[in-house]
Amino acid sequence: MASLQIDDLCVDFGGLRAVNALGFTAAEGTIKGVIGPNGAGKTTLFNAISGFVRPSRGSVRLDGIDISTLASHERASRGLSRTFQNLQLIPDMSVLENVMLGSHASLRAAWGASLLGLARREELAAEALALEKLELLGLADRSAVPASDLGFADAKLLEIARALAGCPRVLLLDEPLAGVPLEEQNRVVEIVRAINRTGVTIVLVEHNMRVVMQVCDEIVVMHHGAWLAEGSPADVAQSPEVIAAYLGTAHGAAPGTAPGTTQGTAAGAAYPQTDAAGHGTRGNHA
Amino acid sequence: MSQAFSPAKQCERRLATVAVLWIAFLAWPLLAGNDYVLSLGVYFFINLLLIGGLNLLMGFGGQISLCQAGFFGLGAYVSGVLSVRAGWPPHAGVAAALILSTVSALAIGLPALRLRGNYLAMATLGFNAILTVLFTELVGLTGGPNGLSGIPPIILAGVDFGSPQRFYYLAWAAGGLCMALLAVFLSSRAGRALRAVAASEVAAASMGINAFNAKLLAFMFSAGAAGLAGALYAHFNQYASPETFNFSASVLIVVMVALGGWGQYWGPIFGAAVFTAVPELLHKFQDAELLVFGAGMIVVLLFLPQGIAGCVAPIATRIAAGMTLLARTRATRP
Amino acid sequence: MGQLPNLLLAGLSTGSVYALVALGFNVIFKSTGAINFAQGEWVMMGGMVAAAGHAAQWPLGLAVLLAVVTVMVTGILSERVILRQLARPGPLVVTLVMIAIAICTKSLVMLVLGKNPASLPGFSGSTPIDWGGLRIHPQTLWIIGITCLVMVGAHAFFERSILGRAMRAVAAQPEAAALCGIDPRMAMALAFALAAATGALAGAIITPLTLTSFDYGTVLGFKGFSAAMLGGMGSLPGALVGGILLGSLESLAGGLISSHFKDAVAFLALLLTLFLRPAGVLGKGEVERV
Numbered sequence: 001m002a003s004l005q006i007d008d009l010c011v012d013f014g015g016l017r018a019v020n021a022l023g024f025t026a027a028e029g030t031i032k033g034v035i036g037p038n039g040a041g042k043t044t045l046f047n048a049i050s051g052f053v054r055p056s057r058g059s060v061r062l063d064g065i066d067i068s069t070l071a072s073h074e075r076a077s078r079g080l081s082r083t084f085q086n087l088q089l090i091p092d093m094s095v096l097e098n099v100m101l102g103s104h105a106s107l108r109a110a111w112g113a114s115l116l117g118l119a120r121r122e123e124l125a126a127e128a129l130a131l132e133k134l135e136l137l138g139l140a141d142r143s144a145v146p147a148s149d150l151g152f153a154d155a156k157l158l159e160i161a162r163a164l165a166g167c168p169r170v171l172l173l174d175e176p177l178a179g180v181p182l183e184e185q186n187r188v189v190e191i192v193r194a195i196n197r198t199g200v201t202i203v204l205v206e207h208n209m210r211v212v213m214q215v216c217d218e219i220v221v222m223h224h225g226a227w228l229a230e231g232s233p234a235d236v237a238q239s240p241e242v243i244a245a246y247l248g249t250a251h252g253a254a255p256g257t258a259p260g261t262t263q264g265t266a267a268g269a270a271y272p273q274t275d276a277a278g279h280g281t282r283g284n285h286a
Numbered sequence: 287m288s289q290a291f292s293p294a295k296q297c298e299r300r301l302a303t304v305a306v307l308w309i310a311f312l313a314w315p316l317l318a319g320n321d322y323v324l325s326l327g328v329y330f331f332i333n334l335l336l337i338g339g340l341n342l343l344m345g346f347g348g349q350i351s352l353c354q355a356g357f358f359g360l361g362a363y364v365s366g367v368l369s370v371r372a373g374w375p376p377h378a379g380v381a382a383a384l385i386l387s388t389v390s391a392l393a394i395g396l397p398a399l400r401l402r403g404n405y406l407a408m409a410t411l412g413f414n415a416i417l418t419v420l421f422t423e424l425v426g427l428t429g430g431p432n433g434l435s436g437i438p439p440i441i442l443a444g445v446d447f448g449s450p451q452r453f454y455y456l457a458w459a460a461g462g463l464c465m466a467l468l469a470v471f472l473s474s475r476a477g478r479a480l481r482a483v484a485a486s487e488v489a490a491a492s493m494g495i496n497a498f499n500a501k502l503l504a505f506m507f508s509a510g511a512a513g514l515a516g517a518l519y520a521h522f523n524q525y526a527s528p529e530t531f532n533f534s535a536s537v538l539i540v541v542m543v544a545l546g547g548w549g550q551y552w553g554p555i556f557g558a559a560v561f562t563a564v565p566e567l568l569h570k571f572q573d574a575e576l577l578v579f580g581a582g583m584i585v586v587l588l589f590l591p592q593g594i595a596g597c598v599a600p601i602a603t604r605i606a607a608g609m610t611l612l613a614r615t616r617a618t619r620p
Numbered sequence: 621m622g623q624l625p626n627l628l629l630a631g632l633s634t635g636s637v638y639a640l641v642a643l644g645f646n647v648i649f650k651s652t653g654a655i656n657f658a659q660g661e662w663v664m665m666g667g668m669v670a671a672a673g674h675a676a677q678w679p680l681g682l683a684v685l686l687a688v689v690t691v692m693v694t695g696i697l698s699e700r701v702i703l704r705q706l707a708r709p710g711p712l713v714v715t716l717v718m719i720a721i722a723i724c725t726k727s728l729v730m731l732v733l734g735k736n737p738a739s740l741p742g743f744s745g746s747t748p749i750d751w752g753g754l755r756i757h758p759q760t761l762w763i764i765g766i767t768c769l770v771m772v773g774a775h776a777f778f779e780r781s782i783l784g785r786a787m788r789a790v791a792a793q794p795e796a797a798a799l800c801g802i803d804p805r806m807a808m809a810l811a812f813a814l815a816a817a818t819g820a821l822a823g824a825i826i827t828p829l830t831l832t833s834f835d836y837g838t839v840l841g842f843k844g845f846s847a848a849m850l851g852g853m854g855s856l857p858g859a860l861v862g863g864i865l866l867g868s869l870e871s872l873a874g875g876l877i878s879s880h881f882k883d884a885v886a887f888l889a890l891l892l893t894l895f896l897r898p899a900g901v902l903g904k905g906e907v908e909r910v
């Protein structure tokens with residue numbers, strides 16, 4: 001449906017260059033993985049793509065059109081959806097309404113019309129669509145509870161449902177598996193694949209290497225904010241630079257990459273699999 | 287939680303409850319023994335417009351306005367001055383009041399709402415201050431500190447709404463309309479957007495919601511409701527004076543939003559009831575009124591974050607559920 | 621000599637008081653993110669208590685001290701007894717609670733000290749000093765002097781003292797500060813004590829020039845806030861610059877245009893700031909636009 005193209009992107013926080021001259025393309029209808037140790041700048045990259053931080057240089061193109069000057073809500077209404085590593089739900093709204101929020105941009109009722117109740121049919125359609133997405137993610141039976149009542153794993157799924165309700169063209173997923181129990185991870189992976197099969201271009205940030213290797217068409221590796229390697233999962237897995245970056249031999253041990261539980265992974269033990277506890281503790285980046 | 291939640295259903299339930307309540311309110315003129323008690327009913331609806339409008343902005347939009355009394359006064363003076371000095375028919379004055387208060391909210395909101403944070407509170411505080419200066423100093427138009435007197439009553443379609451009995455129905459209709467609009471709005475796309483913006487502008491923006499528009503719309507609605515309330519007040523009272531519309535009055539309206547139930551749909555009904563009734567009950571201890579309101583607000587903010595509505599609504603729902611159950615069992619009995 | 625120097629001098633003295641009020645706003649804004657609506661009431665209370673002390677035959681200095689201590693205790697109690705109960709003290713809720721506290725403070729002062737305007741004699745009499753055509757009320761010198769002292773003291777406190785630095789740390793990074801062993805609640809209580817004390821002092825030193833009454837707090841609070849916004853919310857030098865700028869503008873507008881519309885100046889200044897430079901004259905642009 002749409003491609004996402006990043007060019008020469010730089011993001012600076014004071015003296016810290018969190019994203020450094022990064023460029024890559026997520027081709028239409030593919031799943032692009034973005035990996036890198038903790039603090040590599042993946043979330044910051046997402047924030048820059050979706051318009052929550054201002055890059056100091058570079059451009060973001062959606063389907064060839066430069067969207068770097070648009071406000072974040074305008075980017076979302078052009079079909080660029082995302083989920084958040086640290087969750088951004090509306091806690092005292094029901095689960096159903098949280099998902100309905102996702103379809104905000106695709107509904108057309110003007111502000112005045114909704115004030116006068118002239119958009120009932122559209123509202124009902126949005127409700128049905130939201131329920132459908134909740135069913136897809138297995139949350140339909142919880143549609144009435146406030147989002148704050150959901151556990152962390154369910155809340156992550158809810159974020160995906162909400163992003164889907166907007167019928168996105170490009171979907172940015174920031175660590176969708178972090179905090180999701182092992183037995184449910186496969187379901188999430190299947191859902192990601194199913195979304196992709198409907199033509200949605202997906203950019204996936206994830207620390208679970210087994211999954212990244214399985215589902216991604218291509219992977220770009222970030223290190224200290226910069227492009228380190230790019231290619232098919234197999235190529236990237238064998239790249240010596242990547243292995244060095246993860247094990248910390250190239251630049252000294254990267255802080256935060258404590259080797260976690262090592263499950264048998266397709267990519268071998270070169271990639272430490274960090275657990276959820278290491279993520280999502282930082283505040284709101286935007 | 288077996289039954290599925292649906293915003294559309296919630297809206298219908300609210301509208302039905304409003305309809306029942308408003309039919310019940312029709313009985314007030316029959317119950318009220320004299321014009322004075324009857325006029326309290328009118329003030330209840332006027333206060334409902336003020337508090338209901340502000341609750342949308344404050345309770346659902348997370349923005350404080352400290353100019354609700356200022357817009358109230360703007361409505362009163364615009365409509366009053368137009369009919370007294372320029373000879374406009376009162377209903378045209380009411381329309382002008384509604385429009386002007388909404389437009390001035392637009393003018394204040396444009397700079398103040400672009401900023402993240404509570405800058406609207408201060409911009410509106412200042413606007414209320416400037417309005418008070420204007421009401422007092424433009425003596426030629428407003429009558430200055432002595433107030434504007436001789437405001438004519440509303441005559442609509444040949445009906446003279448000069449008597450409290452007749453005017454009550456006008457205020458009744460305006461209050462009901464406001465509650466109905468709020469019910470529809472809150473479960474609509476725009477209402478959801480506003481609530482999302484109040485909770486997290488980041489989340490809202492990532493859904494494609496323009497936070498600025500949402501807040502501006504709520505602010506304009508709240509100011510418009512206050513302007514309408516002011517125009518109604520002026521033609522009912524046939525008099526307006528500056529101190530009714532000063533900053534302290536604005537603060538009291540904020541207090542009433544919090545007391546009734548901040549961000550609760552039914553909150554303004556309780557807020558308006560308190561605002562109308564408590565000064566009457568404390569008539570002998572007028573000086574203590576402020577203290578009672580201030581202390582009440584502290585108690586509510588600390589211990590009852592959902593206000594009076596948050597305490598009463600669950601009980602009311604239970605009673606309603608009990609009554610339907612009762613009705614059903616009676617119906618099925620042979 | 622023309623009117624202008626006298627007007628500017630008057631502006632400097634009211635501006636100094638605005639600066640003190642703005643300082644209080646800034647201290648609390650920094651530590652809670654909230655707008656402290658009680659600040660103006662504390663100023664009013666300072667004037668009222670000092671006047672009451674004086675009326676009870678206390679020596680002037682002691683009456684002023686009494687005012688500062690009483691209001692400071694009020695500030696600390698507001699934080700300890702009320703704010704600390706809040707489950708989720710976000711800026712909006714704290715702002716609302718401060719509105720409620722302001723209402724309570726105002727009505728308590730009215731109930732205890734009465735509704736009549738109160739006055740204080742000038743600290744060094746009230747015979748104007750004639751200085752080359754410039755007529756100076758001696759209280760003006762007191763006001764300017766005390767404001768300078770407080771500003772220098774506040775600067776030294778926040779830049780040099782351990783306590784002041786701890787407060788800044790808590791304001792900037794509460795979690796990190798807590799990890800370093802700084803108790804954020806202590807910092808909060810200190811912020812309220814400081815804000816209340818400077819407010820009370822401002823009220824006590826302006827009363828000889830203007831009188832005071834239980835309902836003066838709102839206007840003073842609004843002026844102080846406008847000054848804080850004008851200078852840059854949260855900035856210490858901003859409070860001084862904003863206060864003096866606003867005081868001078870008001871005095872000039874009142875003298876050269878019309879005293880009736882003097883109060884509108886603060887509002888216009890505020891609106892223009894919001895429009896053109898929301899971070900204030902000295903702010904560093906940390907105000908986010910949406």
Ligand SMILES: Nc1ncnc2c1ncn2[C@@H]1O[C@H](COP(=O)(O)OP(=O)(O)OP(=O)(O)O)[C@@H](O)[C@H]1O
Pocket residue numbers: 013016018036037038039040041042043044045085278279280285286
């Ligand atoms: N708002 C901000 N202000 C200052 N520094 C920031 C900000 N956001 C992120 N950073 C810094 O930028 C760097 C990149 O952070 P980022 O969150 O993008 O990493 P990440 O790759 O998503 O890490 P993780 O895998 O832990 O999620 C880090 O050093 C972080 O501390």
Ligand SMILES: [Mg+2]
Pocket residue numbers: 042043044085
């Ligand atoms: Mg991240």
